[in-house]
Amino acid sequence: MVRTMEELSFEEAFQQLEETVLTLQNGQLPLEKAIEHFERGMRLVHYCNDLLQRAELRVRQLTVDGQGMPVAQPLEPSQLTDEIE
Amino acid sequence: MLATLNEPPLTVSEAVHYLKKLLEQDELLRSLWVQGEISDYKVHLASGHCYFTLKDETAQLLCVFFKHARQRAGLPELRNGMAVLAAGYVSFYEQHGRLQLYVEYVEPLGEGALYRRFEQLKERLAAEGLFAEARKRPLPSAPAVIGVVTSLQAAALRDMLRVLRTRYPLAEVLIAPALVQGEEAPASIAAALDLLNEHGEAEVIIVARGGGSREELWAFNDELVARAIARSRIPVISGVGHETDVTIADLVADYRASTPTAAATIAVPDVARWRQDLLEWQRRLQECILSYLAEQRERLLRAERDLRRASPRGQLDQQRQQLDDLSERLLVSMQTLLTLQRERLRGIARHLETLSPLETLARGYAIVRRAEDQALVTTVEQVHPGDRLLLQLANGSVTVQVLP
Numbered sequence: 415m416v417r418t419m420e421e422l423s424f425e426e427a428f429q430q431l432e433e434t435v436l437t438l439q440n441g442q443l444p445l446e447k448a449i450e451h452f453e454r455g456m457r458l459v460h461y462c463n464d465l466l467q468r469a470e471l472r473v474r475q476l477t478v479d480g481q482g483m484p485v486a487q488p489l490e491p492s493q494l495t496d497e498i499e
Numbered sequence: 500m501l502a503t504l505n506e507p508p509l510t511v512s513e514a515v516h517y518l519k520k521l522l523e524q525d526e527l528l529r530s531l532w533v534q535g536e537i538s539d540y541k542v543h544l545a546s547g548h549c550y551f552t553l554k555d556e557t558a559q560l561l562c563v564f565f566k567h568a569r570q571r572a573g574l575p576e577l578r579n580g581m582a583v584l585a586a587g588y589v590s591f592y593e594q595h596g597r598l599q600l601y602v603e604y605v606e607p608l609g610e611g612a613l614y615r616r617f618e619q620l621k622e623r624l625a626a627e628g629l630f631a632e633a634r635k636r637p638l639p640s641a642p643a644v645i646g647v648v649t650s651l652q653a654a655a656l657r658d659m660l661r662v663l664r665t666r667y668p669l670a671e672v673l674i675a676p677a678l679v680q681g682e683e684a685p686a687s688i689a690a691a692l693d694l695l696n697e698h699g700e701a702e703v704i705i706v707a708r709g710g711g712s713r714e715e716l717w718a719f720n721d722e723l724v725a726r727a728i729a730r731s732r733i734p735v736i737s738g739v740g741h742e743t744d745v746t747i748a749d750l751v752a753d754y755r756a757s758t759p760t761a762a763a764t765i766a767v768p769d770v771a772r773w774r775q776d777l778l779e780w781q782r783r784l785q786e787c788i789l790s791y792l793a794e795q796r797e798r799l800l801r802a803e804r805d806l807r808r809a810s811p812r813g814q815l816d817q818q819r820q821q822l823d824d825l826s827e828r829l830l831v832s833m834q835t836l837l838t839l840q841r842e843r844l845r846g847i848a849r850h851l852e853t854l855s856p857l858e859t860l861a862r863g864y865a866i867v868r869r870a871e872d873q874a875l876v877t878t879v880e881q882v883h884p885g886d887r888l889l890l891q892l893a894n895g896s897v898t899v900q901v902l903p
Contacts, residue, residue: 423643423669424641424669424773425641428773428776428777428780431777431780431784432780434784435780435783435784435787438784438787438788438791439783439787443791445795448788448791448795449788452784452787452788452791455784456781456784459777459780459781459784462773462777463774463777465669466668466669466770466773466774466777469668469669469770470664470668471660471663471664471667471668471670471671471672472670472671472672473660473671473672473674474671474672474673474674475651475673475674475675475676476646476673476674476675476676476691476694476695476698477676478694483697484694484695484697484698486673486698486700489674
């Protein structure tokens with residue numbers, strides 16, 4: 415099953431980029447396929463760049479719910495600003 | 500209750516002064532020996548006074564060792580973790596409102612009990628193989644989720660988040676809060692580790708606490724913590740205290756970082772490098788397509804050349820030439836044939852001439868026929884006197900009559 419690019423993590427997209435370049439390098443591709451690979455490669459480059467540009471560290475806090483199961487909840491940065499030391 | 504209150508009320512100074520006098524009246528407190536382990540050892544450089552805490556497993560006592568007392572005692576070398584026997588008196592330090600031991604003499608007792616317990620646990624766990632290199636698991640190169648076990652209030656947490664945000668903002672941090680000092684800390688840290696494992700999303704766990712005294716880091720020398728790290732299915736990085744502090748948690752962890760910041764650094768890749776890598780791959784991609792296109796162009800040129808060579812026009816030219824060749828050869832052979840035929844004809848004609856009776860007649864012979872029936876006369880018996888004969892000569896014929 416082929417996933418859309420937006421579903422890829424940076425690492426996955428980066429790996430696909432590497433594979434695309436290698437295929438283009440080694441493969442005896444018909445012109446149409448080669449152009450297709452190149453265009454996909456460029457889209458991956460832009461996607462990766464974009465991911466790096468927009469990335470923002472997410473922080474969640476792991477606690478236990480009523481049944482004793484772990485639950486992760488978003489943690490506001492303000493909850494971390496108080497310092498005891 | 501209210502009736503027993505003193506009247507009028509004391510000021511703080513009066514109350515503290517009272518307390519101080521009370522302590523100084525006590526026989527034992529005026530001169531006593533205390534056995535314990537040194538921690539929080541500090542020498543005030545300007546004054547030369549030194550301060551530390553004496554402690555055992557359940558209590559602690561603040562101590563002051565003034566410069567003059569230290570000099571009288573021969574400037575003993577003290578350090579944290581050292582078990583000592585201290586002599587002095589107990590009094591109340593009014594300005595800070597605290598009770599302390601004024602030390603006059605110190606005698607080392609060898610390594611402290613806490614230290615011995617640490618050494619024993621270390622030996623036991625080592626014998627079990629918990630520190631073995633073979634148990635250490637590799638860390639994921641780019642974890643999407645990073646578990647962190649520490650106190651939510653710790654400065655160390657903010658330091659780590661800063662490092663993670665800068666180096667690898669693609670990640671998600673999952674904090675499992677824990678008490679990192681005090682009696683409940685070991686169980687709390689172990690529970691947080693177990694919780695992260697139960698939750699299962701984290702790909703690596705950092706167990707961290709900022710620098711502190713040996714006692715403040717003591718939770719990380721607890722067997723509960725060591726066991727929790729050992730049973731974690733997720734690789735664990737320890738980042739406890741400063742460079743010089745090595746705890747049992749450090750020894751069990753899959754990777755020992757010297758500080759929380761170092762732990763966060765080792766846990767993730769640096770996206771700055773990725774940006775460079777990305778540029779490099781982009782360059783390769785473009786180079787690839789350019790060289791591919793150049794190659795295809797080259798192939799096209801080659802094919803065009805081949806095509807030209809194989810084109811019908813070329814074949815036609817060739818056939819035309821062949822045709823020319825052929826027609827010339829045909830012409831030549833036709834002429835040869837004709838000459839030959841002519842020669843043959845001439846020969847036959849000559850032969851025919853020699854066979855013709857006309858030639859014979861020309862030499863004086865005649866052909867004789869009977870005039871009445873034109874029959875050739877070749878014998879005497881055919882002729883009778885009176886017969887009319889026809890003589891055919893070279894240039895005509897005459898009729899003659901046989902004499903009777």
